[in-house]
Structure formats: structure tokens, C-alpha cells
Amino acid sequence: MSTTTGPRTDVTIHRVGPDDAETVMEMVREIAAHEDQLQHLSVTTERWAQVLDRPDVIVLVARREGAAVGYVSAIRRLHLWSDKDVLALDDLYVREHARDGGVGRRLMAALAAGYAAPDQLTVTWGLEPDNDAAGRFYRRLGATLRDKVLAGWRPEAYRWTTSEAAERQPLT
Template sequence: MTSTRPDLVVREATPDDAETVLRLVKEIAAHQAQSDSVTVTAEQWAGHLGRPDITVLLAEIDRQPVGYVSSVRRLHLWSGSDIVALDDLYVRPGHRDAGVGRLLMTELARRSGGLTITWGVQPDNDAAIRFYRRLGAAVRAKVMCAWSRAAQPVQ
């Protein structure tokens, strides 16, 4: 897909893009002070990028990545239908506020076939919340919990 900016293109990542996707994942983790949480490898990403339930879209300018959005299609048990669970939306510094994030989100919606898209955002990330509201997303407060394997009781 090409935006109104002829130099900005969004395309689906393939297994050949595994190193690029991993680099971008590490960048967003560092931005969120969560670098220690990234344990995935490029080899694992290559496998993930071949799965039909995982979508990663890369935004590129002159074939150089400037951002990405990643999502997983999954069953929503309450509705009995699928939803798209957005995992990350990331735009590199220097390319923010230039329409990259909006284009990535719009393209994800277009490729999602009308399915509801859900995601989380840190409650103190005011810029992201403003951005999502401008897209027309409903912003609702909800606490997300994670139960790591190390914290689970031994059976």
C-alpha cells in the first residue's frame, strides 16, 4: 500500500524480514525500558512470520524500515468470533507525527476484514492515548496481569 506520501510504503513482513522485525521489537522494548523481556530470536521470528494468524506490517521509506505494527488473530470466547489482538505499534524517532502510525493502523484495519482490533496501552502514555482517540478508538481503563512461569506454583 502506498500512502499520500509516495516515499512511504506499508507491506507485510515475510520470514526474510525476521532480523528487521527483531531489531524493531528490541527498539520498542528499549523505549519502554523492557529490553530484558525480549527473549525471542530471529529464527523464531522467521517461523512466526510464516504463520497465518500473525500479521506484521512494516512501514518503509526508501526500503528502510521506519515502523511496524504486529498482531495476532485469535478467538474471542464471549462473541464466538475472531478478533485481532494488536501487540505492538512502533514508529522510529524522527518519523513520528508524520502519518506513519496512522497508515500502519489503517492498513491493519483494512487487512483485518472488519474484525474488532483490541490492544493495551500504558495509562501514562498520553501521546498514544490521544493518537488512538483521534483514530476513533474507544479508550477504556483495564488492568492487565501477567503470571510468569517463575511465579506460578509448582504442581
């Protein structure tokens, strides 16, 4: 657990576990709504409780006066080209009333210090190209931003390939 004193009040950052699933789920709903992506949110609180018990899933929650004000989530995974693990940052979210108070910076610092630095892991993430505020924030942290298109292939889009592949050569 780390505590950082800020200009307003103390912020405590700690890694959460299954007992914190409801708190995490509440903030996940908020970020999905903020990004106009609620229609794609299908995870449940029960599933979060399972996920938060996995050693490769890292979720840190920032609290001010006991109330959750933000979180950062990441997954430790193998990067096949380098044969080294990376921390794949999934979300960084700070509730609106707590923004511009250093909470996001503190969450990123806690993730780096506690989970990336010990094994010299690279932290990777994506952001929307038109999210200028996020780009400025990450550049201030020292991150390098480069353009890259992310692609997603949903089951209904690749379904035709599974039947075609099975006809040509069954997988063993």
C-alpha cells in the same frame, strides 16, 4: 502492498514474512529499549522467522525510501465470549526520526483495511495508562479507551499450584 504519499516522501506498507525477520527483530529491540523493557526481550531473529510464517500472525512494515520506519503487529485469535475472531494488536512502533509524519496512522489504517475490515473484526490492544501521547493518538483514530488492569502470571509464581493440583487430582 499499499503505497501512500505523504508530505515528506512515499511510504510503502506491506505484510512481511520470514525473510524480514531481521528487520522486525531490530525494531522489536528498539521498542523494548524505548519502553525500558529490554530485560524481558527473549525472542530471537530465528524465532521471528518461524512466527512470521504463521497465518494468524500479521506484521506490516512501513518503508520510506526503502528503509523500515515502523511496524504494526497483531495476532488473529478467537474471543471466547463473542465466538468471533479479533485482531489482538501487539505493537505499533514508529522509529523516532519518522514520528509525527503519519506513519503510525497509515500502519493502523493498513491493518484495519487489509485484515480487520474484510471480516468485520474488532481490533484490541493495551497501552500504559500514563502514555498520554498514545492515548491521544488512538482517540484520534476513533478508538475507545477504557481502564482495565492486565495481569500476568509467570511460571515461577504459579509453580506451587501445579504441584498442589497434581496432589489433589491428577489431570487426565
